[in-house]
Amino acid sequence: MSIVSSLQKCTAAGLSALFNQSFTEKDFQVNQTKPEFEGDYTVVMFSLVKSLKLSHNAIGNQLGDHLTKNYPQFFSKYNIIKGFLNLTVSDAYWVDLLNKNHNDTCYGKKAMNGKKVMVEYSSPNTNKPLHLGHLRNNFLGWSVAEILKASGYEVIKSCIVNDRGIHICKSMIAWQKFANGATPESTGTKGDHFVGEYYVKFNDAYKKEVDELVAAGKTKEEAEKESPIMKATQQMLLDWENGKPEVIDLWKKMNSWVYAGFDVTYKRIGSDFNIVYYESNTYLLGKGIVQQGLDKKVFYQKEDSSIWIDLTADGLDEKIVQRKDGTSVYITQDIGLALQKYEQYKIDQSIYVIGNEQNYHMKVLQLICQKLGMPNADNIFHLSYGMVELTTGKMKSREGTVVDADDLVDEMVATSKQHTEELGKVKDFTETELKELYDTIGLGAMKFYLLRVDPKKTMVFNPQESIDFHGFTGPFVQYTYARIKSILRKVDSSLLMVDSKDVPNQDVSSMNYDPSTMSLLKLEKDLIIAAEQYPSMIEQACTEHNPSVIANYVFHLAKTFNSFYTEHSIANAETSAKKQLRVQLASITANIIKSGMGLLGIAVPERM
RNA sequence: GGUCCGGUAGCUCAGUUGGAUAGAGCAUCAGCCUUCUAAGCUGAGGGUCAUUGGUUCGAAUCCAAUCCGGAUCACCA
Numbered sequence: 001m002s003i004v005s006s007l008q009k010c011t012a013a014g015l016s017a018l019f020n021q022s023f024t025e026k027d028f029q030v031n032q033t034k035p036e037f038e039g040d041y042t043v044v045m046f047s048l049v050k051s052l053k054l055s056h057n058a059i060g061n062q063l064g065d066h067l068t069k070n071y072p073q074f075f076s077k078y079n080i081i082k083g084f085l086n087l088t089v090s091d092a093y094w095v096d097l098l099n100k101n102h103n104d105t106c107y108g109k110k111a112m113n114g115k116k117v118m119v120e121y122s123s124p125n126t127n128k129p130l131h132l133g134h135l136r137n138n139f140l141g142w143s144v145a146e147i148l149k150a151s152g153y154e155v156i157k158s159c160i161v162n163d164r165g166i167h168i169c170k171s172m173i174a175w176q177k178f179a180n181g182a183t184p185e186s187t188g189t190k191g192d193h194f195v196g197e198y199y200v201k202f203n204d205a206y207k208k209e210v211d212e213l214v215a216a217g218k219t220k221e222e223a224e225k226e227s228p229i230m231k232a233t234q235q236m237l238l239d240w241e242n243g244k245p246e247v248i249d250l251w252k253k254m255n256s257w258v259y260a261g262f263d264v265t266y267k268r269i270g271s272d273f274n275i276v277y278y279e280s281n282t283y284l285l286g287k288g289i290v291q292q293g294l295d296k297k298v299f300y301q302k303e304d305s306s307i308w309i310d311l312t313a314d315g316l317d318e319k320i321v322q323r324k325d326g327t328s329v330y331i332t333q334d335i336g337l338a339l340q341k342y343e344q345y346k347i348d349q350s351i352y353v354i355g356n357e358q359n360y361h362m363k364v365l366q367l368i369c370q371k372l373g374m375p376n377a378d379n380i381f382h383l384s385y386g387m388v389e390l391t392t393g394k395m396k397s398r399e400g401t402v403v404d405a406d407d408l409v410d411e412m413v414a415t416s417k418q419h420t421e422e423l424g425k426v427k428d429f430t431e432t433e434l435k436e437l438y439d440t441i442g443l444g445a446m447k448f449y450l451l452r453v454d455p456k457k458t459m460v461f462n463p464q465e466s467i468d469f470h471g472f473t474g475p476f477v478q479y480t481y482a483r484i485k486s487i488l489r490k491v492d493s494s495l496l497m498v499d500s501k502d503v504p505n506q507d508v509s510s511m512n513y514d515p516s517t518m519s520l521l522k523l524e525k526d527l528i529i530a531a532e533q534y535p536s537m538i539e540q541a542c543t544e545h546n547p548s549v550i551a552n553y554v555f556h557l558a559k560t561f562n563s564f565y566t567e568h569s570i571a572n573a574e575t576s577a578k579k580q581l582r583v584q585l586a587s588i589t590a591n592i593i594k595s596g597m598g599l600l601g602i603a604v605p606e607r608m
Numbered sequence: 609g610g611u612c613c614g615g616u617a618g619c620u621c622a623g624u625u626g627g628a629u630a631g632a633g634c635a636u637c638a639g640c641c642u643u644c645u646a647a648g649c650u651g652a653g654g655g656u657c658a659u660u661g662g663u664u665c666g667a668a669u670c671c672a673a674u675c676c677g678g679a680u681c682a683c684c685a
Contacts, residue, residue, distance in 0.1 A: 034628060044627055084628065165685065306683060323683045330685050360680050465620065469647050472633040479647045487644050552622065566649045
């Protein structure tokens with residue numbers, strides 16, 4: 001249990017005993033004590049003054065006495081300033097915590113809880129390569145999955161590939177018309193980029209045709225309808241739906257190019273999936289459900305035989321779920337897939353990592369599932385994240401301002417190479433080690449940069465800032481880790497106990513100090529306090545589905561360590577007791593950094 | 609127009625179950641490498657928490673109104 005929880009419980013129990021009324025943790029507030037006051041944690045007593053009709057001082061004195069007397073293992077002393085009861089946690093508590101956990105690589109993680117969660121993320125279109133926005137999605141999805149695992153959930157990562165539809169046909173038509181049989185191999189182009197080029201070519205050709213038709217006297221609307229290339233594309237979509245062999249062959253061929261390209265990118269950025277759904281397989285799902293919905297009168301049919309749901313009572317609009325020609329719309333297959341996911345895995349929760357532009361759509365989806373009485377409908381959760389904008393404004397493909405994912409990764413890795421070479425600290429690395437290090441730092445910087453911001457918020461991508469490796473960045477945290485590992489390599493490893501997850505309750509008689517009498521310097525204590533908070537940070541990140549909680553925390557921990565490191569020597573500590581204590585401190589810090597960065601999908605180097 | 613989200617230092621962001629003098633990083637300025645990795649540390653300056661009103665012992669945080677920005681409201685996906 002965290003010290004904050006302990007304090008809340010002890011305070012509630014203490015108040016109940018002292019004042020003969022029942023109190024719970026909600027009746028008062030516990031905060032970390034502000035640095036300008038003495039103490040570690042603070043009970044705010046203003047809310048108690050009214051119910052008890054006593055002064056702060058009276059309450060504070062009685063409660064402070066009670067806590068220090070009855071829980072000396074937690075609290076050593078207290079002071080009262082205005083309505084704030086500041087408690088000092090005893091050094092013995094901190095030291096004991098350090099002893100028990102300093103070499104536990106699973107510190108902060110929970111045992112399996114038997115619950116199953118699906119995290120759907122990434123979900124690309126097969127007509128263009130991944131861009132910066134996809135990166136935020138991928139990093140978020142992967143990290144949230146890790147955070148859920150650390151919190152005891154079994155996680156199934158899924159991906160729905162948007163591999164069919166009019167937009168896919170656009171790049172197919174353009175390839176037929178303009179490629180002269182060119183392939184990724186023949187042009188030496190990565191498959192997804194290759195296909196993306198034809199998607200662009202389609203739009204150029206289409207625009208040209210429309211302009212010409214408009215110049216010939218048509219209205220814009222007419223021109224858009226009559227454009228030959230668009231008509232050909234629509235015909236191709238029909239041919240695809242009818243299974244016309246040469247169209248299917250072309251579709252398969254071009255998609256396979258895209259997948260080959262995606263595989264490379266996914267491998268590079270670390271995305272992976274337990275199950276991949278393809279829209280070409282799922283787009284007919286949900287049609288049966290539409291019929292059932294009609295029978296249940298959740299849906300209704302209009303005269304033209306299109307099928308709708310009326311959501312006006314829920315503050316939304318009417319929504320079509322099946323066209324008059326009997327074909328399904330986007331949301332129909334989503335309903336079908338939602339049910340399939342549940343039937344396939346019996347998941348307790350279904351998380352969708354999708355941008356906030358689809359907030360309305362996801363609200364409608366969940367509402368429909370609920371009205372249909374689907375078993376998992378209440379456990380659909382839309383992890384809605386904000387768009388990534390540039391300092392110059394939004395990314396616009398038409399204006400060519402889209403930041404390509406592969407290019408960005410390459411730039412970040414190149415920058416990390418350049419910085420590393422300038423510093424000249426790794427001259428003895430082999431070529432392979434160097435390459436791995438550049439990847440670790442470059443990708444670490446990028447992931448940290450995108451994950452450090454609250455997912456819900458729109459964020460600005462500043463290229464200069466993103467390649468800064470100082471301050472609140474991934475490389476800063478990685479560097480702190482490498483410094484600690486450098487020290488730990490040099491000191492006697494017997495100062496650390498073996499990993500306590502392997503050998504619980506091991507003999508501590510070889511300790512160089514007595515944990516019950518060891519006193520802590522301020523910077524030592526600050527570091528243990530920070531380390532103690534890691535488990536509750538994982539909890540918070542999990543309930544909020546928010547990796548930025550971890551990013552902010554890990555940065556804070558690293559910063560706290562660096563202050564400690566500059567001020568006090570570990571290897572040459574004043575006494576052997578202090579040396580062991582500090583080695584343990586370094587160890588727990590390194591373990592948490594590695595673990596926390598791992599939750600963000602970021603590797604840490606042993607040396608840099 | 610309806611609905612939803614946001615507005616905190618020059619810039620990028622924390623902080624919102626209401627608590628003490630609103631915090632980081634970048635940028636600017638001033639210091640610190642013969643001692644465990646200076647991708648580091650220490651310090652300084654920088655704020656009408658969009659505005660106005662309300663709730664109360666106490667509001668960046670809760671409520672209302674207003675202003676500004678964004679998203680969305682397709683027989684597109």
